[in-house]
Amino acid sequence: MAKIIDGKAIAQEIRKEIKERVEELKARGKQPGLAVVLVGNNPASQTYVRMKEKACQEVGMYSEVHRLPEETSEEELLTLIDQLNANEKIHGILVQLPLPEHIDEKKIIDRILPEKDVDGFHPVNVGNLFTNTARFVACTPRGCIELLDRMGVEIEGKKAVVIGRSNIVGKPVAMLLLHRNATVTLCHSRTADLKKECLDADILVVAVGRPEMITGDMIKEGAVVIDVGINRLEDGRLVGDVHFESAKEKASMITPVPGGVGPMTIAMLLLNTLEACE
Ligand SMILES: NC(=O)C1=CN([C@@H]2O[C@H](COP(=O)(O)OP(=O)(O)OC[C@H]3O[C@@H](n4cnc5c(N)ncnc54)[C@H](OP(=O)(O)O)[C@@H]3O)[C@@H](O)[C@H]2O)C=CC1
Ligand SMILES: Nc1nc(=O)c2c([nH]1)NC[C@@H]1CN(c3ccc(C(=O)N[C@@H](CCC(=O)O)C(=O)O)cc3)C=[N+]21
Numbered sequence: 001m002a003k004i005i006d007g008k009a010i011a012q013e014i015r016k017e018i019k020e021r022v023e024e025l026k027a028r029g030k031q032p033g034l035a036v037v038l039v040g041n042n043p044a045s046q047t048y049v050r051m052k053e054k055a056c057q058e059v060g061m062y063s064e065v066h067r068l069p070e071e072t073s074e075e076e077l078l079t080l081i082d083q084l085n086a087n088e089k090i091h092g093i094l095v096q097l098p099l100p101e102h103i104d105e106k107k108i109i110d111r112i113l114p115e116k117d118v119d120g121f122h123p124v125n126v127g128n129l130f131t132n133t134a135r136f137v138a139c140t141p142r143g144c145i146e147l148l149d150r151m152g153v154e155i156e157g158k159k160a161v162v163i164g165r166s167n168i169v170g171k172p173v174a175m176l177l178l179h180r181n182a183t184v185t186l187c188h189s190r191t192a193d194l195k196k197e198c199l200d201a202d203i204l205v206v207a208v209g210r211p212e213m214i215t216g217d218m219i220k221e222g223a224v225v226i227d228v229g230i231n232r233l234e235d236g237r238l239v240g241d242v243h244f245e246s247a248k249e250k251a252s253m254i255t256p257v258p259g260g261v262g263p264m265t266i267a268m269l270l271l272n273t274l275e276a277c278e
């Protein structure tokens, strides 16, 4: 029976540490500032943006949220990014994804100054992650590693299997595990035998976006399971990409959904913003 990794409690602890560092900065006349940009009315995005705003307030950071209508043009959004880039009160800029269809996400992200890119999505930050000289690491991947560290999970020499190869989760988390000397396998929709790969994993990170697809029979006895997935079911329940009930019989540690990686993502956003200011 697995130990449950309490991401919510760990994130709370990190937020407390951040709050103290913000107070020290304030005593020296500096206050970290985060700008969050939300385009359109995606309900999930609205919830996340509210959570980010609240988290900033709680640790004493300055925050501003720019809520723009769905029809905002790419040009208008680029102009706002330029203003935020030039704004001294703002140390971190986050453009909530996904953006509406008519806006080129890459063009927007490329316009954010790398030193304000607290999401770690800018090509400069992605490149630095690749060469292990990172300044800003994407929040969710950083949160996964932070969970392993705070739970005392050894990474070096372990077999780590990551399922999902997106630019925002799968690829960066695989890179971070590699830099920590895990032997990393990166799986995706064309992987020939997913179950076989999974059964090899000492550390299994799942970021697919398919509710409960990884079941207990795919998990090696004693593995550590990090479930990044957030899926809202039709009945309103929120579940991960891992079938929690069967997986927890095999794993030694496992993150729940909600209350696992999600809260860590927001804590890492605050940490990146703090570091941008420092
Ligand atoms: N907790 C948090 O803070 C966050 C949670 N999430 C959640 O994490 C999940 C993944 O997000 P994201 O990375 O953006 O997702 P994407 O949709 O961008 O990527 C999904 C990946 O999963 C792979 N995949 C899809 N189906 C299968 C399959 N049957 N077998 C193996 N691999 C498969 C895809 O493979 P291929 O490349 O071949 O298409 C792709 O690489 C989602 O549930 C999302 O909501 C995301 C961000 C933050
Ligand atoms: N530019 C950008 N940066 C992001 O980091 C980003 C994004 N766009 N778009 C969407 C994804 C998703 N994401 C989450 C953040 C927190 C929770 C979180 O706190 N989840 C809670 C539950 C929240 C709920 O109840 O819905 C939990 O898992 O316990 C989840 C998901 C950040 N993302």
Ligand SMILES: [Mg+2]
Binding pocket: 166
């Ligand atoms: Mg995506």
